[in-house]
Amino acid sequence: MSWQGIIHTYRQYLPFDETVRVITLNEGNTPLIRADRLAETIAPKAGLKLYLKYEGLNPTGSFKDRGMTAAITQAVHEGAKTVICASTGNTAASAAAYAARAGLRCLVLVPEGKIALGKLAASLAYGAEVISINGSFDEGLDMVRDIVTRQPIVLVNSINPWRLEGQKTGSFEICDQLDGRAPDWHCLPVGNAGNITAYWLGYQQYGKGLPRILGGQAAGAAPIVTGQIVPKPETIATAIRIGNPARWRQALQALDESGGIITAVTDADILASWSLLAKLEGVFVEPASATGLAALKQQIEQGAIDPVGKTAVCVLTGHGLKDPGTAVDQAQPPQTIPANIDALEAYLQQRV
Ligand SMILES: *Cc1c(COP(=O)(O)O)cnc(C)c1O
Numbered sequence: 210m211s212w213q214g215i216i217h218t219y220r221q222y223l224p225f226d227e228t229v230r231v232i233t234l235n236e237g238n239t240p241l242i243r244a245d246r247l248a249e250t251i252a253p254k255a256g257l258k259l260y261l262k263y264e265g266l267n268p269t270g271s272f273k274d275r276g277m278t279a280a281i282t283q284a285v286h287e288g289a290k291t292v293i294c295a296s297t298g299n300t301a302a303s304a305a306a307y308a309a310r311a312g313l314r315c316l317v318l319v320p321e322g323k324i325a326l327g328k329l330a331a332s333l334a335y336g337a338e339v340i341s342i343n344g345s346f347d348e349g350l351d352m353v354r355d356i357v358t359r360q361p362i363v364l365v366n367s368i369n370p371w372r373l374e375g376q377k378t379g380s381f382e383i384c385d386q387l388d389g390r391a392p393d394w395h396c397l398p399v400g401n402a403g404n405i406t407a408y409w410l411g412y413q414q415y416g417k418g419l420p421r422i423l424g425g426q427a428a429g430a431a432p433i434v435t436g437q438i439v440p441k442p443e444t445i446a447t448a449i450r451i452g453n454p455a456r457w458r459q460a461l462q463a464l465d466e467s468g469g470i471i472t473a474v475t476d477a478d479i480l481a482s483w484s485l486l487a488k489l490e491g492v493f494v495e496p497a498s499a500t501g502l503a504a505l506k507q508q509i510e511q512g513a514i515d516p517v518g519k520t521a522v523c524v525l526t527g528h529g530l531k532d533p534g535t536a537v538d539q540a541q542p543p544q545t546i547p548a549n550i551d552a553l554e555a556y557l558q559q560r561v
Pocket residue numbers: 271272273299300367398399400401402403404405448449495497498526527528
C-alpha cells in the first residue's frame with residue numbers, strides 16, 4: 210500500500226482517539242542516505258557508517274510536518290477553529306499548511322527580519338496571518354503562551370505534547386531503515402529542544418535499541434551547553450536561534466539517559482559542514498540542519514567520539530531552499546561568457 214503519512218503508519222504507537230479525522234500531507238518516510246564520501250572525510254579509514262536522515266523532503270520542507278500532522282489532527286478533534294505558534298520559520302510554514310488543509314485560521318509570530326525567505330514565502334502562500342514582532346523567538350513564544358490562556362486558540366509550538374508524539378516517529382523510521390536497529394550515535398541540531406526530546410521518546414518506545422544522542426547548538430545560541438539563558442541569541446542558523454529552550458529540562462534528561470553529549474559549534478563550523486553535505490553528497494540543507502554533522506565532526510576531532518566501526522545518523526532537519534539567501538551569499542556568482550562555442554572552450558581551458 211502506498212505511504213499515507215506517519216499517523217496511519219504508526220497509529221499503534223500514538224495515543225489518538227479512534228474517531229479522529231487525520232489531517233495529513235503524507236509526511237514522513239524520508240530517505241536515510243548512506244554518506245560514504247562524507248564519512249571518509251570526517252573519519253578517514255575508521256569504517257564509520259554515516260547516514261543522513263533527510264527531513265527536508267517532508268511536504269513543507271522540514272521535520273516540523275511530523276509533529277504538525279499530529280498537533281493539527283488533535284486540534285481539529287478538540288473542535289479548534291484557530292491555531293497559533295511562534296516560529297523561526299519552519300513551524301510557521303508547517304502550521305500554515307496543515308491548518309489550510311484542515312480549514313483552520315492560523316496565526317504565526319515571527320521575529321522581524323530573522324526569518325529565512327523560503328519560510329516566509331511558504332507561510333504567506335498557505336494563507337497564514339504572519340505577524341512580525343519586534344523581538345526574538347523567545348519573546349514570541351511567551352506571547353503565544355499567554356494568548357491561549359485568554360482566547361480559544363490552540364498553541365501548536367512543541368510545548369504542545371502532540372508535536373512530540375508526531376516527531377518521535379522519526380526514530381521509528383530510522384530503526385526500520387537500519388534493518389531494525391538503532392544507530393550508535395544520533396546527531397541533531399538543538400534549538401527549542403523539541404526534536405531531541407521527541408527522538409529520545411521514540412527510541413525508548415520502539416524497543417529496537419538506544420543510541421547515544423549528540424546535540425549541536427550554535428555557539429551564539431547555546432544555552433544548554435553553557436547552562437545560561439542567552440538573552441540575544443545570534444547565529445546564521447536561524448532555525449536554532451533560540452536563547453531559552455522550552456524543552457530544556459527534557460533535553461538534559463535525554464542527554465543524561467542516553468550517555469549523550471551536547472556541544473557548541475561556531476557558525477563557521479556549521480557552514481563548513483553545510484558545504485560538505487552539498488558538495489560531497491549532493492544533499493542541500495538549510496544551515497541549521499548541518500549542526501548535527503558539525504557536532505559529530507568536532508567530537509571525532511577532539512577524540513570524544515570514537516568513530517571506528519560505528520553507525521551514526523545525522524538528522525538533516527530542513528531543506529536548503531528554505532534559505533536561498535545564505536546559499537547565494539556563500540557562493541561565487543556565476544561567470545558570464547559570450548553565447549558561442551569558442552567562449553565555452555576558452556572557459557574550459559582556463560579552468561583546468
Ligand atoms: C525547528 C528546527 C530545528 C530545531 O528543532 P528544536 O525542536 O527546536 O530543537 C532545527 N533545524 C530546523 C531546520 C528546524 O526547523
